[in-house]
Structures are given as C-alpha cells and as structure tokens.
Amino acid sequence: MTTPTRWNRRLILAAALGGALLQTACVPLIVGGAAVSGALVATDRRTSGTQLEDQGIELKTSNRIREQLGDRVHISVNSYNRMVLLTGETRNDEDKAAVERIAQGVENVSSVLNEVGVGMLSSLSSRANDVAIAAKVKASLVDAKDLISNAFYVVVERGNVYIMGRVTEREANRATDIARGVRGVQKVVRAMEIISEAELAAMGQSQQNKAKSNP
Numbered sequence: 001m002t003t004p005t006r007w008n009r010r011l012i013l014a015a016a017l018g019g020a021l022l023q024t025a026c027v028p029l030i031v032g033g034a035a036v037s038g039a040l041v042a043t044d045r046r047t048s049g050t051q052l053e054d055q056g057i058e059l060k061t062s063n064r065i066r067e068q069l070g071d072r073v074h075i076s077v078n079s080y081n082r083m084v085l086l087t088g089e090t091r092n093d094e095d096k097a098a099v100e101r102i103a104q105g106v107e108n109v110s111s112v113l114n115e116v117g118v119g120m121l122s123s124l125s126s127r128a129n130d131v132a133i134a135a136k137v138k139a140s141l142v143d144a145k146d147l148i149s150n151a152f153y154v155v156v157e158r159g160n161v162y163i164m165g166r167v168t169e170r171e172a173n174r175a176t177d178i179a180r181g182v183r184g185v186q187k188v189v190r191a192m193e194i195i196s197e198a199e200l201a202a203m204g205q206s207q208q209n210k211a212k213s214n215p
Contacts, residue, residue: 159186
C-alpha cells in the first residue's frame with residue numbers, strides 16, 4: 001500500500017521531471033501543493049486572501065519585468081506573504097536594480113529580497129538541474145516526520161536553495177539542515193518569516209475551528 005507521504009514524494013519527483021523537460025525557466029512548486037490534495041493547500045500558513053495576493057504579485061511583477069526588460073534578463077519571481085524573492089540573472093547591475101524597482105512598485109508588496117546574479121544568463125541544462133535539486137529538497141522535507149512540508153516554499157537557482165515560509169525557529173533550522181544535506185546544493189538562503197510556537201499553536205487551533213464549522 002502506498003502511503004500519502006510516499007505518494008506526495010512521487011508526485012513531486014514526477015512534476016519536477018516534467019518541469020525540467022518542458023519549462024524554459026525555473027518555476028518552483030509548493031511542497032505538497034494543490035496537485036496532491038486540496039486539504040494540503042488548506043495547511044498553508046497564509047490566509048486564503050494572502051495566497052491570492054501572492055499569486056497576483058508574482059503575475060504582475062513577472063509581466064512588468066517582461067514588458068520593460070524583455071528577454072535580456074532571466075528572472076524568477078516568487079512571493080510568499082507579500083515578500084518578493086527575485087532570482088535569476090541579468091547582464092548588468094543596471095538591469096538588476098531595475099528589476100528590484102519594478103517589484104517594489106507592485107501593489108501589496110511588503111518587501112523585496114533581490115538575489116539576482118549579474119553575468120551570463122543560465123542555460124537550459126542549468127535550469128533543469130535546478131528543478132531536479134528542488135525536487136530532491138522537497139522530497140526530503142516530505143520525508144521529515146517532524147515537519148509539515150507544506151509550510152515551506154522552495155526555490156532553486158544556480159544550485160542555491162531559497163526557503164520561504166512562515167515557520168518557527170526550530171522548523172527553520174531543521175529545514176535548513178535538510179536542504180544542506182541534499183546533493184548538488186551550493187548554499188541555502190533562509191528567506192523565512194519566523195513565528196513563535198504560540199503563534200503556530202494559534203494557527204492550528206484556528207484551522208481546527210474552521211474544519212469543525214465546515215464539515
């Protein structure tokens with residue numbers, strides 16, 4: 001019998017393989033996200049409204065970068081709880097600064113972490129390798145018995161792993177250690193919002209109350 005955790009792991013690896021074959025940019029997948037189960041989406045520690053805002057932020061920022069800078073840059077935009085992470089490459093510092101200004105000008109953005117590299121744009125093989133590394137990191141988080149994998153959002157660019165999410169200090173440290181142990185990872189960047197154990201407990205109680213009111 002296939003357990004839910006093992007099934008999630010297989011879906012992550014399969015999705016990553018498809019991404020490596022079909023995508024021309026590194027697009028991260030939420031660990032245990034909607035492709036697995038709607039119930040897992042409900043465990044996201046953002047409100048449903050914030051999740052929609054994050055989707056809108058990513059779309060608007062990506063579109064504006066494309067309109068203003070075209071294909072002379074390769075930029076991945078990821079938003080978690082209104083914090084925007086910019087990764088990818090530009091050929092000069094001016095374009096890197098322009099990308100950050102564009103993101104800062106998008107509605108509802110609270111902060112921007114600019115991790116864009118300056119130099120040659122990454123190759124398709126490099127991006128495919130990033131997708132494979134992301135799959136391994138996510139699968140390792142799913143395997144961890146002491147973590148809720150859906151609390152983490154993982155982005156990989158040029159072998160660098162960026163971890164986003166609303167997590168406790170313990171969870172952040174554990175996820176960081178797990179990611180560092182994955183083959184191919186160059187470094188791990190913590191882009192997480194740290195919450196207290198009390199805040200986490202309150203979130204859990206709120207989700208339980210919602211589940212009871214919506215059987």
